[in-house]
Amino acid sequence: MTANDSCFLGAVEARRLMAESKLSSETLVSSCLARIAEYEPAIGAWTHLDSAHALDSAREADRRRKSGRTVGPLNGIPVGLKDIFDTHDMPTEMGSPIHAGRQPSCDSAVAERLRAAGAVILGKTVTTEFAYYGPGKTRNPNDPTRTPGGSSSGSAAAVASFMVPLAIGSQTNGSMIRPASFCNVVGFKPSHGLISRAHALQLSRSLDHVGVFGRNVYDAALLADALIGHDPRDPDTERLAPPDLLRGAESDPPYPPRFAFVRSPVWHEAADDTRAAFEELVAHLGDRVADVELPAIFKDAHAAQQTIMAAEMAINLGHDHGRGRDRMTDKLRDFIEHGRTIPAVDYIAARSLSVRLRDSLDDLFHHFDAILTPAATGEAPIGLESTGNPTFCTIWTLTGLPAISLPILQGANGMPIGAQLVGAWRDDARLMRTARWLADATAAWLSEWTPRSDRRPEETH
Numbered sequence: 001m002t003a004n005d006s007c008f009l010g011a012v013e014a015r016r017l018m019a020e021s022k023l024s025s026e027t028l029v030s031s032c033l034a035r036i037a038e039y040e041p042a043i044g045a046w047t048h049l050d051s052a053h054a055l056d057s058a059r060e061a062d063r064r065r066k067s068g069r070t071v072g073p074l075n076g077i078p079v080g081l082k083d084i085f086d087t088h089d090m091p092t093e094m095g096s097p098i099h100a101g102r103q104p105s106c107d108s109a110v111a112e113r114l115r116a117a118g119a120v121i122l123g124k125t126v127t128t129e130f131a132y133y134g135p136g137k138t139r140n141p142n143d144p145t146r147t148p149g150g151s152s153s154g155s156a157a158a159v160a161s162f163m164v165p166l167a168i169g170s171q172t173n174g175s176m177i178r179p180a181s182f183c184n185v186v187g188f189k190p191s192h193g194l195i196s197r198a199h200a201l202q203l204s205r206s207l208d209h210v211g212v213f214g215r216n217v218y219d220a221a222l223l224a225d226a227l228i229g230h231d232p233r234d235p236d237t238e239r240l241a242p243p244d245l246l247r248g249a250e251s252d253p254p255y256p257p258r259f260a261f262v263r264s265p266v267w268h269e270a271a272d273d274t275r276a277a278f279e280e281l282v283a284h285l286g287d288r289v290a291d292v293e294l295p296a297i298f299k300d301a302h303a304a305q306q307t308i309m310a311a312e313m314a315i316n317l318g319h320d321h322g323r324g325r326d327r328m329t330d331k332l333r334d335f336i337e338h339g340r341t342i343p344a345v346d347y348i349a350a351r352s353l354s355v356r357l358r359d360s361l362d363d364l365f366h367h368f369d370a371i372l373t374p375a376a377t378g379e380a381p382i383g384l385e386s387t388g389n390p391t392f393c394t395i396w397t398l399t400g401l402p403a404i405s406l407p408i409l410q411g412a413n414g415m416p417i418g419a420q421l422v423g424a425w426r427d428d429a430r431l432m433r434t435a436r437w438l439a440d441a442t443a444a445w446l447s448e449w450t451p452r453s454d455r456r457p458e459e460t461h
Contacts, residue, residue, distance in 0.1 A: 007162050007164075047126050058120050090123065133329070155168060181375035198233035211224075253433055270374055302391065370422060375418030
């Protein structure tokens, strides 16, 4: 591999080469910047990029390493940061003209932890409008006529197109898992409250998660490990020993994992090729997987998620709505105004249901290592006016469970379809171990697998 090709390295591999003095951060960052210069006009993954600043940070990372000083776990590794996380040295505009040119005076907790770990924050990646549905400029690297998903569109596309090995996103409904599926990368949403959201856009305290994108399970684990930890500024983080996700990913399970194949109440929304792909995957796994139907109480999960999200967004975006409703998309404006009409009793009932749903799954995880379910309804839709349907993520965001999308399937048009694994509450390391096992166990099969010829391609979504 030449220096110009180092942008194709995963983060764990790049870190190893740096430790062996076979690669410098400056070389890696220069390769990523060259890749961005070539492909950014077609993909549009970035909203702010400062090449000179990035190279200065890379050189400083190289000096730290050469000096013999202790370096952080991400020393010299470039990372893309979704443009909802405050940065003192870059604008944070949240995908909205209302915040055009906004320059924070301090870093978000995520930016602080990235810098402490030695990462090179390459720039800010595109988000949809206020991390909701209004699409940004980003296109799908696998097919620029299709959406990359949302709201973490720029982060997923940047990793998928080898502009950067790692990126940060967020999820309030399906904003990590869906774009990971559409763009063919690994997307990981840790358990709710593991990563601080201080000085980041808040849509819904009850639902907002910080997540990560990488090219493989190891890379996602490496990045998430650097971000997890208690922060008194985020009351949903706790003083608990953080999980060692990378060690989990590198560990072999004591026995082959068992998977609960959950179609969920929205299985009818899955495209024909998605259903067929999962039937083939389940058949390949054989006795390692069993069909599991969720209890009847889950039929109300999607309505509860929307109730919580609308009510809390109405509060959190109330100031922006008041001063700039005419600069919001109709969909966002209508959702905020709907949130203002939700009775308190409905909101409280929805919050209560979310806890009961999470608790009801405890017994399932005594019998299974993870839930297996689609990451999205199907392939990325054609057109850029929609970011796709998050419905297969809703339950797992509402319950706050950890989830990961693995890029292991294809649809009828050759576009990626992610397999979503969901783990037990605050058992994220076990989920990482299980995800890595599944990626390894399906690698040989996938190298020979092609979509069945009787699948019907989707014309529209």
